[in-house]
Amino acid sequence: MKKLITLYQERLGLADVTFSRIEHEDTAVADVYRVTKSSGEKLILKICTRVNDYLHEVYFLNYFANKLPMPRIIQVVEPEADLYGAILMECLPGTLINPQNFTPSLAYEVGSLLARIHMNQVIGYGDLTQPITLNADPRVYFTMKFQEGIAECRGLLPEKLIKKCLDYYNQHIDLLDSVDGPCIIHRDFRAGNVIVYQSKVQGIIDWSSARASFTEEDFCFLEHGDWPTSFTTKKSFLDGYASIRPVPDYNRIMPLLRMSRAIALIGFAVKRGIWKSTLSTKYQFNRHFLETFFEKL
Numbered sequence: 001m002k003k004l005i006t007l008y009q010e011r012l013g014l015a016d017v018t019f020s021r022i023e024h025e026d027t028a029v030a031d032v033y034r035v036t037k038s039s040g041e042k043l044i045l046k047i048c049t050r051v052n053d054y055l056h057e058v059y060f061l062n063y064f065a066n067k068l069p070m071p072r073i074i075q076v077v078e079p080e081a082d083l084y085g086a087i088l089m090e091c092l093p094g095t096l097i098n099p100q101n102f103t104p105s106l107a108y109e110v111g112s113l114l115a116r117i118h119m120n121q122v123i124g125y126g127d128l129t130q131p132i133t134l135n136a137d138p139r140v141y142f143t144m145k146f147q148e149g150i151a152e153c154r155g156l157l158p159e160k161l162i163k164k165c166l167d168y169y170n171q172h173i174d175l176l177d178s179v180d181g182p183c184i185i186h187r188d189f190r191a192g193n194v195i196v197y198q199s200k201v202q203g204i205i206d207w208s209s210a211r212a213s214f215t216e217e218d219f220c221f222l223e224h225g226d227w228p229t230s231f232t233t234k235k236s237f238l239d240g241y242a243s244i245r246p247v248p249d250y251n252r253i254m255p256l257l258r259m260s261r262a263i264a265l266i267g268f269a270v271k272r273g274i275w276k277s278t279l280s281t282k283y284q285f286n287r288h289f290l291e292t293f294f295e296k297l
Contacts, residue, residue, distance in 0.1 A: 004047075008045065012045075017038070019035055019045070021033050033045045046087045053208035056210055057087055058085075068204060069204060070204060108237065110240065111241035118215045119183070119245060122182050122212040125181065127211055127212075128210075149266070150166065157266065169260075181212075183214075186204065186207065223250075259290065259293060262286035266287060
């Protein structure tokens, strides 16, 4: 990796800098480094190991530049046959949202920002970096990702549990016929992707999963334990959203979305071989969710 970093340093013209890797469970998809210049100025270098992640990150950082609080792109290294795509961007001041700093006023601001993302309506569901793939049916991509997750979970989850998930999916997939979309969604809108400083949002980060979809997908993170909410902060979040656009009636579809998310996270952890290490906590949470999901129906 040191030789690779040197190559990026040469490509980006970064002289007299130091690199320090940012390691936590939220950087499991990409390699992220803090770049410190001799002047003390800090930047962020995000190396995307998947081409689509790079394309999405660049597309949405540019799309929402000067419209939403976002890190500014400084320079990019486009992906090549033997080189991952990389993005050099500004390093925003502050910390990620946590239980200590997630106040009702901040929750209101975050909710309103989510609504501002969803205000960007599009003509179909799919990958906006490849508009030819846009589809009028929201079930197409959702089904593909669900089946992909199921395949990744086989061999680790009991077949009996997998069959229950497939049966539930088949019985409830038609709920997607009445979803709120299509529009731009972040698709990873959670506390670990929002930077705050002095009680104000400085930036929404990690746009590698963003796409044209339905708004209820982003609310899944609010309901699936990805935000440190209390009754008060959740109400403030929803009030902030409602100040921009109506909150979708997502309760009927939420069990399906939560089941799908649990499968996706377990599948990702298994595929990356980090279900016993980096993502062990998330793996255990989502496995327990699936194991108890059908008892509550």
